[in-house]
Amino acid sequence: MHMQTTLLLLVFFVIAILLGIILRRLLKNTAIPYSVALLLLGMLIGTSLNVDSHIPVLNELNSAFVLASQLDANLIMFIFLPALVFESAFSLEVHLFKRMFSQIAVLAIPGLVICTLFTAILSLTVLPWHWSLGTALMFGAIVSATDPVAVVSLLKEMCSRVRLQTLIEGESLLNDGTAIVLFTLFLSLATQVKPEFNTLEVIYEFFRVVSIGVLIGAVVAAISLKFIGSIFNDSLIEIALTLVLPYLVFYLSEHLFHASGVVSVVTLALIYAGPGRTRFSPEVMEHLHHFWHTLSFLFNTLIFILVGLVVSTRLGIADLANWQYLAVIFAGILVIRTMVIVGLMPILGRIGIGLTKEKSIVLIWGGLRGAVSLALALIVATNESLDIQLRDQVLFLTAGIVVLTIIVNGSSMRFVMAKLGLDKLPKAKQQAFAKVQHKISDEIITVRERLHADEHLKAVNWPLVDKNIVSVCEPFEDEQSLDTEVEFLRKLLESERQFYWNQFGKGLLSQDATHILVEAIEKALDGTPKIWPRSSIEKHWTIPTWSLRCGSVPLIGAYARGVSYRQHIIIFESARGLFESSQYILELAPSLSLEPAHLEQAMKQIRQVNLFAQNTLNDFRQKSPHLVERVESYLALRILLNTERKMIQELSHEGMISEVDAEKLIEAVEFKMHQSKKQRAD
Structure with a gap:
């Protein structure tokens, strides 16, 4: 039975990734966000799982997707969240993140706390289910955090503004950690027969959980970077460490120290991307980013299909009144987020890098909820100390909000950004970009003239070729009026x-x-x-x-x-x-x-x-002529060794030497590099 379960999960992973690849190919050059399409695909598959088939292969696939839809919420959190949070934080521009940290912190901590409180008040006012204060606060924490998985995957598809992307990504990463901390605190409050709410205890516990999370991430980063610094160009070890350590710090924080695993992972990733970047072997960094980019694509594909499956299979058709309550809560959280960001604008506009009205609108509309909110709701749904009716209500409302924010907000985000003029580069950047295009154009014209004179290219249809390069070769017009x-x-x-x-x-x-x-x-x-x-x-x-x-x-x-x-x-x-x-x-x-x-x-x-x-x-x-001699000798040796390695690689690509022999020669060259590096450090 256990073997059958494992095989079915493997079937789900393989089919889900294949569907994601096909979907991504079909969506190429379309305005439909990949994450939105995946969610809808997952929901479509989920609604068809009850259809009987006489074909054995289809029955096998049906069983695989049913099993996937029943995965434990904690398992979903532990498999996907550490890797996705790490990739998102690791790809941030750390310098910008530091400059904008004050804005991000205001949005992620007081901003989320205010959203949680107002959402709790809204649910107590609107919903007729007689929730306790602890339950309302727990629900507020679940649906108030913008989810990094949903937001980041969407922004990377359409946003060309690094500062705006960093602000929204940073907020989603930090307030995700804040929301999980608040959820844990309020869940224990909701399960108490006679709940006692002590504000000071909640504040103390919050800062304890966050500070310990930061400490664990920083300590593991410092120790691992010391080890990584002693390795020379071993991509397998260096990449494997970056894969294992996010899960390690997440486990240490969540289970051993009862701290924030997300905060630990974000701390680890930011240290790696910032001061730790020079500790990795230079030759490995490109492979490292490619690895995490690929892993992010795979995990995003799986998690959005899973979210769609869970929503469509775990929720029955609720009565009309519940759908009305869902619509009110959905509209309410949009209004609450608007009120909070508008209310914080006097602060946000004066700290960090400032915030314009247009960017604040994107910030409001980009408050998507995703897999984290759903996973927290599933944790509630499987908590037997809570009333079964309450569990179903929380799951229904959360799943509905996740679907609505991803479909409504996510699918219209491109339109909103276009209306605000944020889908293009700023005017000064556009002009600088035009200058770069002009430089490319000059080079293309030079090469075109050389090709035109080539005796072996007499049959080229140049009018047809020119049509495909005319956009690059258009003359550059300098706009003196712009302040560039x-x-x-x-x-x-x-x-x-x-x-x-x-x-x-x-x-x-x-x-x-x-x-x-x-x-x-x-x-x-x-x-x-x-x-x-x-x-x-x-x-x-x-x-x-x-x-x-x-x-x-x-x-x-x-x-x-x-x-x-x-x-x-x-x-x-x-x-x-x-x-x-x-x-x-x-x-x-x-x-x-x-x-x-x-x-x-x-x-x-x-x-x-x-x-x-x-x-x-x-x-x-x-x-210090003796020091100059030593340093310049090292540089000369390093240049020559780099040249030797590059030559070996080129000969291998040309087939002059086998890959196995090339690897042996490169290993010998890199051993000399490592030795020379150690001698310089002594």
């Missing part, structure tokens, strides 16, 4: 940051130097972007006074000299990286410039950065 200076500076700084990550990926910048330089860029991007000065770099370039004074002191002298030596190396490497990046940006700036005045001002600041780095390097060469 901020966008131009931001683009230059973002290009410089990417230059550092590329250098790190090639092994030409160390972890510490990359961290210093990227951090300086992110500070320069705060508020109004500025290329010069780079005061944060100068702070990192100071040698600790105690290490210079204690160099000859017994016992600690060797340690002090080691600290001084490593700091000298960091200064030289980061100064070299800064100099090379400023040279690169000096060449890049004219091709991205939109107005001569902006270009002249930017070039002046870039030259100041270049001079600053050059003076630091010259000073270093005069004072």
